[in-house]
Amino acid sequence: MTPAGAGFSWSAIARGLPYLLEGAGLTIMISAVAMVVAAILGLALAALSQAPGRLARRLVAAYVEVFRNTPLLIQIFIVYFGLPQLGLKLSPFLSGLSALVFYAAAYNTEIFRAGLEAVPRGQLEAARSLGLSALATLRWITVPQALRISFPALGNNLVSLVKNSSLVSTIGMVELMFVANDISFNNFRTFEIYGTTAVIYVLLVLGLTRLLRVAERRLLRAA
C-alpha cells in the first residue's frame, strides 16, 4: 500500500518558493547585520585583551567563556523570554540579533586574538624602535597582519553564523527556517520544503564564501 501523499511534488516547491525566498530575505538581513557588528566587536575585544594589565584580559576571557560555552539557543531564550522579566524587553529582531552577535563575537574574539598573537614580536619591536606609538603600531603593523592571518577562520565563523541564524525561528522571527516549518507543518511536504530550504542555505553560503574570497584577495593585495 502506498500512502496517498507519496511521490515527489514539484508543485509543492513551486507554491512554497516565494514564501521561502521572502524568509531568506530576513535571514540575509539579520545575518549581514550580525556579521558586521560581531566582526567589529570581536576585533575590539581581541585588541582589548592585548592591553597591558590583567583586568582587561580577564574580562575578555570571561566574556568568551560564557558566550562560547553556552548553547546559542539558550542565549536567544534568555534575551527574548528572560530579560523582559528583569524589565528589558527587546523586540524579537533585536533579541535574535543581539544573541547572534554576542555568540559569534565570542568566537571572533578568539580568532582575532590568535591572529594578533601570531604576529612575530620582532615586528612590534621594530615598529616601536622606529618611533611608532603603541596605538600606531597596533593600527599599522599588528592589525593588518593579524587580519590576514585570521581571515580563513573568520570566514568559517561567518558561515556558521548564517546557519545559526535559523535558531531565531524559535522566537517567532519569520526567517527562512521559520517559513520552512510553517509551510511543511501545513502541507506535510516535509522533504520537498526542507530540501528546497537546504538548497537556499547552500546558495546563501556559496554567495557569502565568494564575497569572502574577493575580500581576502583585496586584503592580500593591499599588504
Add this chain to the structure above:
Amino acid sequence: MTGNRARVPVVLRALLAGAVALAVVAGVAEAQSTLETVKKRGKLIAGVKTDFPPFGYVDASGKNLGFDVDVAHLFAKALFRDDNQVELVAVTSGNRIPFLQSGKIDIIIATVTVTDERKQVVEFSDPYFLSGSLLLVPKASTVKGLDDLAGKTVAVVQGAIQDRDVEQLQPKANRIKFGKVSEAVLAVKGGRAEAYAHDDVLVLTLVKENADLKAVGKPFMPRPYGIAVRKGDTDFIKWVNAELAKMKQDGTYDRLWKKFFADVESNLVKP
C-alpha cells in the same frame, strides 16, 4: 577561475541527485500493514505530546503521563498483554504528521484535531474527544474574547489549528507562532503576546497550574480529536477503532475521563 565557476552546478547537481534518490526510496517503502510490523516487532511506537496537559505531559521524574499516554499503554496491553510494550516518542503539533509519514512512529496519539486537510495525508480513527479553543491571558488582562484582539498580538503554536482559526476569525490580530506550548505560555507571561489561543482543555489545565494566568472566551470552533495512522493503513485504523469502541463499552473511557478531566469537566463538551 573556470574551476570556481564549475563548482556551483556540481554542488546543486549532487543535491538534486540525492533528493531524487531519497524520494524514490520513500515511495517504495511501506509494503505491509503497520499492524503486522508492530506485532512482529513486539512493541508499539507511539507519538505522544509532552507539553500538553492533561493529554500528554511529563512529571518531575521524567515519566510520561496523560490521557493519550494511557491510551498508548492500553493499546500495548491489547496487542501484547503487556502495557509496557510501547515506546513513547515526544512529538509537537508541527512535527507529529512528518514523524508518522517518515516511519519514526507507528501511530499518533497526540491531540490531533480532525480536519479535512489532515484527512488527505493520514487515516483518522473515530473521534475520542471534542475540543473547542480558548484564550489564555494574564490575570489582569481586559481581553474577554477574540473580538478584543484586533491589533493585538496572539500567540499560537506552529502546526496547531488555532493558527488558521485566529487568522480566519480575527484577521486583525497579529499572530506570533512558537514551536511548543511552553514557549507560547512564556510569551504571554513575559508580555510578548496579549493572549495565547489553544485547545480548551489545555488552556483550562494551564490556568490551574499558573496562578498569574486566566482563561477567557467562549470555546470557539469545537472539533473532534482523532488517533492517526499512515494514509491507506485501513487494517490498523480498523483495529484502533475496535479498541476505542471496547474502551467506551467496558467503562475504561469513563475511568480515564474522570482521572484526567475531573476538575475541568464542567467546561468541556463530552462527545
